Amino acid sequence: MNLWQKFEIKSGMENQGFSLHIQKGIAPALRAKYLAFAKWLRTNYSFPVHINVYVINAEKILLKNGNWAYGSFRWFPKRTPLIRVASAIETELLQEYTLDELHEQILSSLVHEITHYYQWISKLEQSNATSERQANYFRYRIIEQYEMQASDSKKIL
Numbered sequence: 001m002n003l004w005q006k007f008e009i010k011s012g013m014e015n016q017g018f019s020l021h022i023q024k025g026i027a028p029a030l031r032a033k034y035l036a037f038a039k040w041l042r043t044n045y046s047f048p049v050h051i052n053v054y055v056i057n058a059e060k061i062l063l064k065n066g067n068w069a070y071g072s073f074r075w076f077p078k079r080t081p082l083i084r085v086a087s088a089i090e091t092e093l094l095q096e097y098t099l100d101e102l103h104e105q106i107l108s109s110l111v112h113e114i115t116h117y118y119q120w121i122s123k124l125e126q127s128n129a130t131s132e133r134q135a136n137y138f139r140y141r142i143i144e145q146y147e148m149q150a151s152d153s154k155k156i157l
Contacts, residue, residue: 003134052080059089060086108142
């Protein structure tokens with residue numbers, strides 16, 4: 001089962017899609033990449049329950065359990081679920097990676113968290129380790145698909 005393709009894209013549904021909330025201080029180039037990626041996601045995938053995505057201007061996010069992470073997915077019984085993605089770049093990483101590679105890693109963190117959203121929607125009963133492996137699998141597959149389609153559209157122009 002392809003978790004990301006399970007839901008049909010339907011137009012006109014009130015509670016579908018996602019809202020992207022980008023904090024001040026996010027680099028303009030990364031902001032533009034988020035907006036382009038969000039547009040591509042909305043075109044290619046269905047979001048049957050509306051979700052809020054918060055792009056946070058921090059290197060990591062403090063989780064409810066006290067741990068630090070690059071992203072988080074939270075759902076609530078009677079509220080819209082949310083994703084938070086840390087989007088400030090750790091300066092020491094610039095010595096090892098290019099800015100484009102780091103932006104790709106940040107976008108892949110969003111994909112990882114969206115996979116947890118699809119796991120939640122699908123009511124999957126699996127271990128945390130299995131959920132994390134599945135989210136990491138899609139993290140790279142979806143980014144790869146996005147980059148392939150983006151490079152194909154540039155060839156057309």
